Amino acid sequence: KAGVTQTPRYLIKTRGQQVTLSCSPISGHRSVSWYQQTPGQGLQFLFEYFSETQRNKGNFPGRFSGRQFSNSRSEMNVSTLELGDSALYLCASRREINEKLFFGSGTQLSVL
């Protein structure tokens, strides 16, 4: 069974640009969550989608948005990139709420 797949693995952007990250959950998993990992702030919750609906949202500005498609794949978009957005973005999926989370290897975003 394939794990959580995130693409691309690495990404370099410049300030002001926008970026879209992709996450394919494990087959049969309906929930996808996104986390930002930085050395200073650690792991912070961005949002969670379940059956195409945003369930929960963390404390991030509106520049951070996401969506989930009918096949449970999810995308995360960051507009007007800032230097502080440089981070490892992790996606996690689970079959149902309250079940175990499975994490992908992440997308390393560098903003120059």
Place this chain on the structure above:
Amino acid sequence: GNSVTQMEGPVTLSEEAFLTINCTYTATGYPSLFWYVQYPGEGLQLLLKATKADDKGSNKGFEATYRKETTSFHLEKGSVQVSDSAVYFCALGMAGGGADGLTFGKGTHLIIQP
């Protein structure tokens, strides 16, 4: 709000040493507690969990006991191996997924020397 505090390290030990990584939490309500491990270049993997007070989670020789009276969930292993070198994250989550997803500690970098 909820928070998790853990020693950040790096923690350097010799092979076969005893390991303790401290983790304390604050939460409203009754959270579930987790330890995740992250190996270099990889995502997080669930190591163990406990869902209620006095529960003990265990996996691969690691153990942690949910202590409500001290709001702690310390990770222990009796004899560490070089392959245990990784970053360990303590986390809490509320029933139903919670409004804030999982709340993580900053992570503890563990280095095991042969």
